[in-house]
Amino acid sequence: MDIQLNPMPSPASEKADPRQAARSLGKLLRQMQEYDTFLKALQAINTDAMVQKLAVQMRAHQNALQWGRDGDGQHAVELARLEQEIEALPVVQEYRQAEAQIRQIFLAVDEIISREAGVAFAANAKRSGCCG
Amino acid sequence: MELPEEIKNAAQALGSSLRQDNMVRAYLEAVEEFMADPEARQLEEQLYTIYNALVARQASGEQLSREDTQPFYELRRQVQTHPLISRRENELRLIRPYLADLADEISVFLGTDYTALARSE
Numbered sequence: 001m002d003i004q005l006n007p008m009p010s011p012a013s014e015k016a017d018p019r020q021a022a023r024s025l026g027k028l029l030r031q032m033q034e035y036d037t038f039l040k041a042l043q044a045i046n047t048d049a050m051v052q053k054l055a056v057q058m059r060a061h062q063n064a065l066q067w068g069r070d071g072d073g074q075h076a077v078e079l080a081r082l083e084q085e086i087e088a089l090p091v092v093q094e095y096r097q098a099e100a101q102i103r104q105i106f107l108a109v110d111e112i113i114s115r116e117a118g119v120a121f122a123a124n125a126k127r128s129g130c131c132g
Numbered sequence: 133m134e135l136p137e138e139i140k141n142a143a144q145a146l147g148s149s150l151r152q153d154n155m156v157r158a159y160l161e162a163v164e165e166f167m168a169d170p171e172a173r174q175l176e177e178q179l180y181t182i183y184n185a186l187v188a189r190q191a192s193g194e195q196l197s198r199e200d201t202q203p204f205y206e207l208r209r210q211v212q213t214h215p216l217i218s219r220r221e222n223e224l225r226l227i228r229p230y231l232a233d234l235a236d237e238i239s240v241f242l243g244t245d246y247t248a249l250a251r252s253e
Contacts, residue, residue, distance in 0.1 A: 016145060016148065016149035016152065017149065018146060018149040018150050018153060018234055019233075019234065019237055021142070021145045021146040021149045022146055022234045022235070022237035022238050023237050023238075023240075023241065024142050024145070024146075025139070025142040025143060025145075025146050025238055026237060026238035026239070026240065026241030026242060026246070027241050028138055028139050028142050029139065029238065029241070029242060030241045030242055030243075032136075032139070035242070039243070039244075042244075099249075101133075102249060103249055103250075104133055105133060105135065106246070106249040106250040107250060107251075107252065108133065108135050109135065109139060109143045109250065110143075110250040110251070112135075112140060112143035112144055112147060113143050113144075113146050113147040113150070114147065115147065116143070116144050116146075116147020116148045116150070116151060117146075117147040117148075117150035117151050117156060118150075118151055118156070118160045118163070119150070119156060119159060119160070119224075119227070119231075121147070121150075121231060121234075121235070121250075122235065122246065122247045122250035122251045123247075123251055124224065124227070124228050124231050125228070125231035125232045125234065125235035125246075125247050126232070126235075126247040126248075126251065127232050127247075
């Protein structure tokens with residue numbers, strides 16, 4: 001008969017589950033006041049009529065640039081003007097402020113994860129734009 | 133900005149659980165082997181030095197000739213085929229989908245992409 005002298009592993013010898021650790025971290029980040037402010041600011045720009053109107057106009061110029069239809073450079077000029085106009089809107093400025101704050105927090109969080117893990121976490125966790 | 137203690141602890145817990153993971157350990161061993169080899173390190177450093185010099189010349193408006201870029205491509209081939217460097221890169225490639233899955237676990241709670249917010253722009 002195989003007798004286990006120490007059937008209960010000590011906490012130090014237990015392997016932590018990275019998925020569970022990731023979920024716990026996600027839950028805590030979601031509860032942060034700064035994250036809530038960021039989400040509200042994001043929702044505000046997504047539902048603001050002026051932002052949406054300018055965004056539609058910007059996309060038209062971006063498409064023209066992407067497909068090489070800007071022989072006289074007018075699309076580029078108009079796109080730059082619209083960018084300035086959209087960035088000057090108070091609702092967008094509030095979003096930028098909230099975004100900057102949450103980025104600062106997430107960068108600090110990621111620095112801790114990466115230092116502990118020995119590998120840059122977010123930089124290597126990013127999925128490629130295409131196909132996976 | 134000082135992070136709340138429980139967030140710091142949760143980030144540390146995720147990082148240390150990753151370090152214990154077999155796939156991540158294989159990558160870290162490959163990094164260690166690479167770091168212990170001065171020749172491999174020098175080869176890679178040399179590649180970055182040449183690359184940065186070429187980028188700087190190009191940025192200053194210089195048209196680079198084939199003769200200018202040839203040493204870079206030759207060195208890059210050497211770097212890519214170096215056993216320790218290619219092993220390290222291969223191990224990193226293997227853990228990336230796993231890291232992406234873990235980041236997804238965080239993103240599910242956030243409702244936005246964690247990796248987009250946690251990287252320098």
